[in-house]
Amino acid sequence: MRLLADDMKRYLKIYFIFVKNSFQLFLSHRFNFLMGITANIIWTISQLISLRFLFDKISTFQGWSFQDLILLLAFGQIYVYTSVLIYDSNISDLPKKIISGAFDRMLTKPINIKFLSSFETVAIAQFIPMITTVTPLLLYGLAGRHSLTLASLLFAFLFIILGNIAFYLLTLALIGLTFFVENALSIKDFITQRTSDLSRIPTDYFPKAIRYIITYAIPLAFVTYYPALVIRGRVDPILPLTSLLLLTILFYYLGHVIWQKGLKNYSGVG
Numbered sequence: 001m002r003l004l005a006d007d008m009k010r011y012l013k014i015y016f017i018f019v020k021n022s023f024q025l026f027l028s029h030r031f032n033f034l035m036g037i038t039a040n041i042i043w044t045i046s047q048l049i050s051l052r053f054l055f056d057k058i059s060t061f062q063g064w065s066f067q068d069l070i071l072l073l074a075f076g077q078i079y080v081y082t083s084v085l086i087y088d089s090n091i092s093d094l095p096k097k098i099i100s101g102a103f104d105r106m107l108t109k110p111i112n113i114k115f116l117s118s119f120e121t122v123a124i125a126q127f128i129p130m131i132t133t134v135t136p137l138l139l140y141g142l143a144g145r146h147s148l149t150l151a152s153l154l155f156a157f158l159f160i161i162l163g164n165i166a167f168y169l170l171t172l173a174l175i176g177l178t179f180f181v182e183n184a185l186s187i188k189d190f191i192t193q194r195t196s197d198l199s200r201i202p203t204d205y206f207p208k209a210i211r212y213i214i215t216y217a218i219p220l221a222f223v224t225y226y227p228a229l230v231i232r233g234r235v236d237p238i239l240p241l242t243s244l245l246l247l248t249i250l251f252y253y254l255g256h257v258i259w260q261k262g263l264k265n266y267s268g269v270g
Helices: 002-027 030-057 066-092 094-100 102-107 113-119 124-142 150-179 184-192 194-200 208-217 225-232 238-265
Strands: none
Touching: 002 113, 002 124, 030 066, 030 124, 066 094, 066 113, 066 124, 066 150, 066 184, 066 194, 066 225, 094 102, 094 150, 094 184, 102 113, 113 150, 113 238, 150 184, 150 225, 150 238, 184 194
16 A cells, blocks of 8 residues: 555656646747637637527527536536646657657656656646636536535536546557557547537437447546536436446556557567
């Protein structure tokens, strides 16, 4: 137990070094940061206008009100920003690092290679756009709800945290296919990023086959749909949370096997 605690302290210290280095890099690219904020504000406004036009014609969408869909949009943006902020750019760079030889140098460092491949840089520039985009959506989506309780907020938070961990582990497993196939990055991007557009639509709108895919093959519903259902008081969270926990464990072992076999067969850029 003490050894585990020491390892955790060590990796936290390393991660804070990564954050510090990323912040220094961010300071030298402040113009890109301002452009990113502008682009995200425009995107958010466009989404709100689209939803407003829709609800000018109808009162509810599959039983979901305008406020419910704003909440769904907020949870979807939490997933997108969290992945980009913490790990996605690092993982997406893995094929380039393998080709350039940078991955070979990473293998010589006394750090877990999956940790280094995932968290070497932090997209600091995404932090404030995340706050400015998600906060107003979340406040509007939560305002005035009679079903809102501390318990429902905590369960929704658990779904978001565990769902994002599941997505990270799935992303890590998919990019591990780079050791075996050339287009692993395209597969990863399609499954974990392109499908994020579906997060703005209630899962119960889709046919049953699609619902199963975006719940149990791609855990999209667990980071958007189920937190929203919990806030609305429409679901008992225990069973879906248990399913999400099992799915997270499955993705962990899937990624472990893929990376173990990939690293065993990896012979270097030469």
